[in-house]
Amino acid sequence: MEEDSGADGAGPAASTDRRNPGDQARPGSKQTGMVSCPECHGSGRQANRPCPNCGGTGEVVQIVGDA
């Protein structure tokens, strides 16, 4: 079990676009829109911490395509 620094497989992609666990798609994708996070109801917070679902933004990207 050795972790070599090879760029093989699905590693953590250091991309510029931020995605949160609650996002269904990448921001800016077609047929997507920002909706209030169902976990924090748009507040961006849960208890005293930033909502992990939306990353504290209070919104998540949801696919709104109705095709």
Ligand SMILES: [Zn+2]
């Ligand atoms: Zn949230």
